[in-house]
Structure formats: C-alpha cells, structure tokens
Amino acid sequence: MAWNFFSLSPLTTKYRKLTTSEIPTCLALKGVKYICSSSAIYLEHSINRDCCVNSDSYYASLIDNSTHKRHLDQIHSRLLVLGLQHNGFLMTKLVNGSSNLAQIFYARKLFDGFYFPDVFMWNAIIRSYSRNNMFRDTIDMYRWMRWTGVHPDGFTFPYVLKACTELLDFGLSCLIHGQIIRYGFGSDAFVQNGLVALYAKCGRVSVAKVVFDGLYHRTIVSWTSIISGYAQNGESMEALRMFSQMRNADVKPDWIALVSILRAYTDVDDLEQGRSLHGCIIKMGLEDESDLLISLTALYAKCGMVMVARSFFDQMKTPNVIMWNAMISGYAKNGHAEEAVHLFHDMISRNIKPDSVTVRSAVLASAHLGSLKLAQWMDDYVSNSNFGSCIFVNTALIDMYAKCGSVEFARMVFDRNSDKDVVMWSAMIMGYGLHGQGWEAINLYAAMKQTSVFPNDVTFVGLLNACNHSGLVKEGWKLFHSMKDFEIEPRNEHYSCVVDLLGRAGYLGQACAFIMKMPIEPGVSVWGALLSACKIHRCVTLGEYAAKKLFSLDPYNTGHYVQLSNLYASSRLWDRVAHIRVLMRERGLNKDLGYSVIEINGKLQAFHVGDNSHPMTNEIFNELQILERRLKEIGFVPHTESVLHDLNYEEKEENLSFHSERIAVAYGLISTAPGTTLRITKNLRACVNCHSAIKLISKLVEREIIVRDANRFHHFKDGLCSCRDYW
DNA sequence: CTAGGGTTAG
Incomplete structure (x- = not known):
C-alpha cells in the first residue's frame, strides 16, 4: 500500500x-x-x-x-x-x-x-522469535496475538508449528492443531506439512500418518516429512515402505528426501539398497551435495565399510561438524575406537569446535577402548568444556567409566549430576550390573523410584542383567513381573534375561516352558540364552534344539556354532564337534579370533592367541611358564572342555595357557610394579579355563586383575572373582 | 515473509 x-x-x-x-x-x-x-x-x-x-x-x-x-x-x-x-x-x-x-x-x-499490529506485523515478530530459537516466546507472542483478536494466517502457523516441534510439546501441538482447523487452515499445504513433521518429531508418527493421509495434495515435502518421521522413530521398515509408495505415486525424490531414505537404510544396515541408492544419486547428479555425502558416510561407516566412509570424509575440503560426527561415530561403532579417538584429537588440534554429539561419540569410543587413563582424560575434557552439564554427555561418561572398569568413577559422575533422567539412572544401573553388583543396582532402582523418575524398558534390561550377573534369580523374577505395573511391554531382551536367569540356575525345564509361553516370537537372544544354559548344564538335546533355532534365525553368527561345539566338547561328543567344524567351513565361517588388550601406563597393547610378535616376547613366555609351573604346584588342573577342536590333550593344554588374556596378564606382571592392578579387555567371553587360572594367579602374585569380557567385568582378587563364577 | 534432512547417551 x-x-x-x-x-x-x-x-x-x-x-x-x-x-x-x-x-x-x-x-x-x-x-x-x-x-x-x-x-x-x-x-x-x-x-x-x-x-x-x-x-x-x-x-x-x-x-x-x-x-x-x-x-x-x-x-x-x-x-x-x-x-x-x-x-x-x-x-x-x-x-x-x-x-x-x-x-x-x-x-x-x-x-x-x-x-x-496487523497480521503481517504479528507474523514478523513471531518469525523473529522462531528464527532466533526462542520458541517459548514464539508461542507466547502467538497467544498474545490471538488475545488481541488478530486472526493468524497461513504464514503464522508454520512458525508456531516449528516452535512446537522444538519444544516437543505434544499437548500444545494438539491445541494448536485445533486452532488451525478453527481458523480454516485445515487444508493449507504448508500448515499440514508442518503438522506432519511436528507430530512425527513428538514421537507420534501414527498421528502424523493420519494428517498425512488426509492431505489432498502430497508434495515431496509431505513425503519427506512422513518418511523421516518413521525413520526418526525407529520404524525404518515403515519409512522404506512409504518411500516405495512415494515412487508409485511418481513423486521424484530430491536430495533432502534421499537423506531421510539413506538414514532408514543405515538404521536397518541395508548396505545393498543403500549402495543402489548411491548409484541413483550419482545418476541424478547429486553426488556433490555435501549433506548427501554425510548420509552416505554414515551409511558406509555403520555397515562396517569405514574405508569407504573415510574416503568420503577425506574428499570433503572443509567437513562440517556433522560430517566429523558421522565419521567419528562410524569408527566408534565398528571396532575402530582408536581411529575415532584419534580423529577427535585431530579435530581439537585443528581448532574445529566439537558439539555435544562429537563428544558423545568420542566418549563412546573411549568406552569401547576400555582404557581408564583415556576415560579420565575424556572426563577432564568434558569438565573443561561447555558440555560439563550436558545430560547426554554425562550419561555417556557414566557408561564409559563403567565399561572402563571403574564403577566408582561412574558413580562420581552420576552423583555430580543433580538433574537425572531415566536414561542416566539406567546407565548407572547397567554399570552396576556389568560389574556384578546386583544389589547395588536394585538399591539404586529403589532410590530412583523415590524421585519422580519412572523406569522404562531399558531400566529393566539393566536390572535383569544385573540380577543375571549376580545370580539373583528370585529378585530378577519379581522385577520381570513388576514391569506390567509400569505398562512396559517386555521385549526379547527382557525375555532372554529371564531365560538366562532360570537356565543358569539349572531350571532348564522352567526356562523352556517360559519360552513356550512368550507372547512374541522368541528371537536370537532368547535361544542364545537357552543354548548357553544348556552348555553350562551339559544338556545336549535341548541345546541342539536351541541351536537349530539359532542357525535358522542367525546363520552367519559364528558364536552360536562355537557354543554348540563347546556343548558337544563338554559332553565328549567329538564326532559332533567335528561335524560343526565341517558345517562352519561349508558356510564359510571362521571362529572369531580372540584377542586381549592391556593398558600399561596409559598405552594399550593387544595380544592374540599365542601371540609372539611383541619385542618382549621371550620375557612374556618365560613369565607364562613360571606362572604355569606355580599353578601346577598348587594343584591347578586345566579345564580342557571349552576348546573348539578335538586336539590331543597336550596341544589343548598348551593352547589354553597361550590364550590372549593369559599373555596379557604375563605381560602386565612383568611391566608393572608389584601390587599394581592389571586392566585387561577381551573381545570374546572369558573361557572357563582362563577364568579359573586367573583367579589363582591373582592370589599367587597378590594382584587385583580386572578383566572385561564381551559381556561383563571380572574383578579377580585373592583367588576369587567378583562374578562368583557366574557369567 | 511460510514447510522436509543428516551426526545422537542407557
């Protein structure tokens, strides 16, 4: 005008x-x-x-x-x-x-x-607050606008919806939704797309889907909103189903849509489909789109192809934080924790500012590495950074300390946080479980209930795990049944904990009956728990049944074959052991190579079975022989039954004493002052023989030896282990 | 003047 x-x-x-x-x-x-x-x-x-x-x-x-x-x-x-x-x-x-x-x-x-102010002016101020991430004020201004009697228009709502999205306030969202309809914007494309994205982000994909289904004209934005909505809420398969519907509707994806679809493929580890999409991206000429490159990096890294991911990372001239994060977390998730930490240091030395996601990934990598020195460095780093009060980072720290062998330090981080959410409580409970401190876990749970924090499904996984690791059958059983009081639907993980609990304690029949009564299809973890219980109690028939289920559900997991083979070996069924070996060869599987890592003065040293590559190898083997002799002197008899292959007795014994954890112990003993605690991390589960041997060694050499295996921690001291031989 | 994405602790 x-x-x-x-x-x-x-x-x-x-x-x-x-x-x-x-x-x-x-x-x-x-x-x-x-x-x-x-x-x-x-x-x-x-x-x-x-x-x-x-x-x-x-x-x-x-x-x-x-x-x-x-x-x-x-x-x-x-x-x-x-x-x-x-x-x-x-x-x-x-x-x-x-x-x-x-x-x-x-x-x-x-x-x-x-x-x-007219509606334009109101929109301007509402937009100002929204763009400056002041979402409470955005909503306040919108309320004030309505109060003055000015009618919002189609430009007002997208900003208001954006604010609701950021505030994750479902109740407020519903309220605004009602107002949208009353003001007559029930079919405005922009507003409706905003609603789809909003409900999806609040975790109400089903509501988002209802809005989406009601859309008269679906643009690429509508499709992207619903696809990413499913992907963000862990329903990757549904996201991919929507993607195929989108293609049937002849809507051409743009690069933002492709980012969401790549995420879905990443989450379900579908490298093949991801690759073919990568091909499409090249055909569409979008391969230079840097944000797509980030998604591809995340995809390849998550699927274990860290080299490919790294090549994407390297080809980017100035990677942004998210690219750094994708690469660091990619390394961390795929057993390349060292590279992850290295890249994190690289980032700091190049003065690139990490965000909370970077720090979280670096902390996660440190947790995998298991080095207490590094863990303390990370803790210091966090304390001196802006993330000292970030609940996400602190939760990662708790998990890290627990996994690096110090439940005490984990507790210190836990105690210094005043605002604890259910995830933080669960992390601490998990930590206690990992160290076999079942009662501490249960007591902490009681303390949690005193506050206004409600347990969720993961809390119960932690609690049940803790009961498992401490043999608290009755308590675990009670906790499992209390889940329904909180309206938590047990998942396979919960069921497998109970099976483990019953099975280990020798109630194999009950464990079996329990599985048969499960309302959901028993998964790999459930049958795996049954099989390992059968191994402990040498129950061949039931074990074979569990193994059969496992081979059909998860045919390429070497662990199941080894478990069954060990079960056969423990029952001296050597012909069946040999048969498993043939089966594995036919399917192209090799037994995972065991290795152990020990930390000496903050430096990590890895050893594999029979490793003689270390410069001090003579001294190490000398120490091993001394230990072996002293063990024999006090009457130690090796358990030979957990050896995969049917070797002659001599060979078996030799193999056992050269297990990687034993070499690591020997190296640790000769490299540290008397009385120093040894910290060892093993990639597989502790074997029966080494477990007994290390118990005795801890007494012979008067050392505390802490071993983290694939499942939990063992604190060896004075001839005993914290797991009380229960693992 | 408007909308969709990626990295992400237990």
Missing part, C-alpha cells in the same frame, strides 16, 4: 537531501538517541544514491540492504522524522530486518512501539 506521505511530512516536500549535520537535530527532536557519525554517512550515501525519495519501496530496499543494527537505527530515525512510524509495511520490514541481523530485542522494541 503506497500512501502518499509527502503532504504529511514537511521535510520531504522538496525532495531535499538531509545533510549530515541535520540528522542529529532531527533525531534529537524525536527523542531518538543518535548512534554514530559513520551511520549518518551511510544514510547520506544511500540517499545520495537515489535522490527520488518517494516511496515505501525505497525505504524497503534500504532496510533489505542493511548489514548492521546502526543502519536500521538510522532508517528508523528517518521514518520517525518522516512520521512513518505507523506505516505497517515499513515497520514490519524493519522488524524482519532486525531479526535477520539477530537483533531480536531490537525487533521486539520496534514491535512494542507499534500500536495496532
């Missing part, structure tokens, strides 16, 4: 330029603080550029070209001088300009000085 303001404003009647000296006078007249002379020169310059000072669009373009708050100040003063402070179009422009320069409080001041 171009109203003629010349008649209203005596100063501009002659199209006269303001001189620099005049400006302060005019401002003083209107009571506006004069900023600085350079601004005046700027204004002067701008006005000189175009002497035809006659329309809103002139001032609009001045505002659009402003790059500093003082420019806006100048223009504002000028508008005041001209009596244009009630020109809605220009004042709205000014508010927009302020918010673009992140001058949110200035925008608000302008807004407050404007008496009768």
Whole structure:
C-alpha cells in the first residue's frame, strides 16, 4: 500500500537531501538517541544514491540492504522524522530486518512501539522469535496475538508449528492443531506439512500418518516429512515402505528426501539398497551435495565399510561438524575406537569446535577402548568444556567409566549430576550390573523410584542383567513381573534375561516352558540364552534344539556354532564337534579370533592367541611358564572342555595357557610394579579355563586383575572373582 | 515473509 506521505511530512516536500549535520537535530527532536557519525554517512550515501525519495519501496530496499543494527537505527530515525512510524509495511520490514541481523530485542522494541499490529506485523515478530530459537516466546507472542483478536494466517502457523516441534510439546501441538482447523487452515499445504513433521518429531508418527493421509495434495515435502518421521522413530521398515509408495505415486525424490531414505537404510544396515541408492544419486547428479555425502558416510561407516566412509570424509575440503560426527561415530561403532579417538584429537588440534554429539561419540569410543587413563582424560575434557552439564554427555561418561572398569568413577559422575533422567539412572544401573553388583543396582532402582523418575524398558534390561550377573534369580523374577505395573511391554531382551536367569540356575525345564509361553516370537537372544544354559548344564538335546533355532534365525553368527561345539566338547561328543567344524567351513565361517588388550601406563597393547610378535616376547613366555609351573604346584588342573577342536590333550593344554588374556596378564606382571592392578579387555567371553587360572594367579602374585569380557567385568582378587563364577 | 534432512547417551 503506497500512501502518499509527502503532504504529511514537511521535510520531504522538496525532495531535499538531509545533510549530515541535520540528522542529529532531527533525531534529537524525536527523542531518538543518535548512534554514530559513520551511520549518518551511510544514510547520506544511500540517499545520495537515489535522490527520488518517494516511496515505501525505497525505504524497503534500504532496510533489505542493511548489514548492521546502526543502519536500521538510522532508517528508523528517518521514518520517525518522516512520521512513518505507523506505516505497517515499513515497520514490519524493519522488524524482519532486525531479526535477520539477530537483533531480536531490537525487533521486539520496534514491535512494542507499534500500536495496532496487523497480521503481517504479528507474523514478523513471531518469525523473529522462531528464527532466533526462542520458541517459548514464539508461542507466547502467538497467544498474545490471538488475545488481541488478530486472526493468524497461513504464514503464522508454520512458525508456531516449528516452535512446537522444538519444544516437543505434544499437548500444545494438539491445541494448536485445533486452532488451525478453527481458523480454516485445515487444508493449507504448508500448515499440514508442518503438522506432519511436528507430530512425527513428538514421537507420534501414527498421528502424523493420519494428517498425512488426509492431505489432498502430497508434495515431496509431505513425503519427506512422513518418511523421516518413521525413520526418526525407529520404524525404518515403515519409512522404506512409504518411500516405495512415494515412487508409485511418481513423486521424484530430491536430495533432502534421499537423506531421510539413506538414514532408514543405515538404521536397518541395508548396505545393498543403500549402495543402489548411491548409484541413483550419482545418476541424478547429486553426488556433490555435501549433506548427501554425510548420509552416505554414515551409511558406509555403520555397515562396517569405514574405508569407504573415510574416503568420503577425506574428499570433503572443509567437513562440517556433522560430517566429523558421522565419521567419528562410524569408527566408534565398528571396532575402530582408536581411529575415532584419534580423529577427535585431530579435530581439537585443528581448532574445529566439537558439539555435544562429537563428544558423545568420542566418549563412546573411549568406552569401547576400555582404557581408564583415556576415560579420565575424556572426563577432564568434558569438565573443561561447555558440555560439563550436558545430560547426554554425562550419561555417556557414566557408561564409559563403567565399561572402563571403574564403577566408582561412574558413580562420581552420576552423583555430580543433580538433574537425572531415566536414561542416566539406567546407565548407572547397567554399570552396576556389568560389574556384578546386583544389589547395588536394585538399591539404586529403589532410590530412583523415590524421585519422580519412572523406569522404562531399558531400566529393566539393566536390572535383569544385573540380577543375571549376580545370580539373583528370585529378585530378577519379581522385577520381570513388576514391569506390567509400569505398562512396559517386555521385549526379547527382557525375555532372554529371564531365560538366562532360570537356565543358569539349572531350571532348564522352567526356562523352556517360559519360552513356550512368550507372547512374541522368541528371537536370537532368547535361544542364545537357552543354548548357553544348556552348555553350562551339559544338556545336549535341548541345546541342539536351541541351536537349530539359532542357525535358522542367525546363520552367519559364528558364536552360536562355537557354543554348540563347546556343548558337544563338554559332553565328549567329538564326532559332533567335528561335524560343526565341517558345517562352519561349508558356510564359510571362521571362529572369531580372540584377542586381549592391556593398558600399561596409559598405552594399550593387544595380544592374540599365542601371540609372539611383541619385542618382549621371550620375557612374556618365560613369565607364562613360571606362572604355569606355580599353578601346577598348587594343584591347578586345566579345564580342557571349552576348546573348539578335538586336539590331543597336550596341544589343548598348551593352547589354553597361550590364550590372549593369559599373555596379557604375563605381560602386565612383568611391566608393572608389584601390587599394581592389571586392566585387561577381551573381545570374546572369558573361557572357563582362563577364568579359573586367573583367579589363582591373582592370589599367587597378590594382584587385583580386572578383566572385561564381551559381556561383563571380572574383578579377580585373592583367588576369587567378583562374578562368583557366574557369567 | 511460510514447510522436509543428516551426526545422537542407557
């Protein structure tokens, strides 16, 4: 609207330029603080550029070209001088300009000085708050707008919905949804797409789907919203199903849609489909899209192809934080924890600012490495960073300390956090479970219930695990049945804990009956628990049954074959052991190579079975022989039954004493001062023989030896182990 | 003046 303001404003009647000296006078007249002379020169310059000072669009373009708050100040003063402070179009422009320069409080001041804001002005201030991530204020302004009787329009709601999305407030979202319908925007494409994304982000994909289904015209944005909604809520298969529906509807994906679809493939580890999508991306000429490159990096890294992922990372000139995160977490998740930590250090030394996700991934990598020294370094790093009070990072720290062998340090991190959510409590409970401190876990759970934090499914996985590791059959059984009090549906993990609990304690029949009564299809973990219980109690028939299930559900997992073979070996069924060996060869499987890592003075040293590559190998084997002799002297008899192959007795014995954890112990003993605690990490589960041997060694050499195996920790001391031979 | 994505602790 171009109203003629010349008649209203005596100063501009002659199209006269303001001189620099005049400006302060005019401002003083209107009571506006004069900023600085350079601004005046700027204004002067701008006005000189175009002497035809006659329309809103002139001032609009001045505002659009402003790059500093003082420019806006100048223009504002000028508008005041001209009596244009009630020109809605220009004042709205000014508010927009302020918010673009992140001058949110200035925008608000302008807004407050404007008496009768129309919907455009309201949208401008709402947008300002939303763009500056002040979502509570966004909602407050929207409420105030409604209260003054101004009707929101189709431009208002996307910002309000964005705010709801960020606030993750489902109740509020429903309220706004109702208002959207009442104001008549029930079929506005922008608003509806916003609603789909909003419900999806609040974790209510089913509601999002209802809105999506009601859409009259589905754009690529609608499809992306619903696909990413499923992907973000862990329903990757459903996301991919929507993707195929989208293709049937002949909607061509753009790069943002592809990012969501890649994420779904990444989550289900579908490297093949991911690769073929990669091919499509190249065909579409989108391979230079850096954000797609990040998704591809995450995909290849998650699927174990870290080299390919790294090549994407390396080809990017200036990777952003998210790319760093994808690479670091990719390494961390795939047994390349060292590279992950290395890359993290690299990032710091190159002065690239990590965010909380980076730190979380680095902490996760440290947890995998198991080095207590590194763990403490990470803890220090976090304390000196901005993430010291970040609940996500602190939870990762608790998990890390527990996995690095120090449940005490984990507890210290836990105690220094005053605001604990269910995830943090669960992490601590898990930590106790890992160290076989079942009662501490249960007591902590009791303390948690005293606060207003409610347990969830993961809390119970932690608790049941803790009961398993401490042999607390009755307590575990009770806890399992208390899940329904919290309306938590047990998952396979919970069922397998119970099977483990019953099975280990020797109640194989009950364990079996329990499986038969399961309301869901028993998965790998359940049959795996049954098989390992059968191995302990040498129950061949039932074990074979469990193994058969496992081979059909998870045919390429070497662990199951080894378990069955060990079960046969324990029953001296050597022909069946041989048969398993043939079966594995036919299927192209090799027994996972065992290795152990020991930390000496903060440095990690890895050993595999019979490893003689270390420079000190002579000394190590000498120590091994001494230990062997001393063990024999006190009457130690090796358990030979857990050897995979049917070797002759001598060979078996030799193999056992050269197991990687034994070599690591020997190396640790000769490399550290007497009395030093040894910390060892093993990739597989502790074998029966080494477990008994290390118990005795701890007594012979008067050392505490802490071994982390694939499942839990063993604290060996004075001839005993914290797991009380229960693992 | 409007909307969709990626990295992500137990």
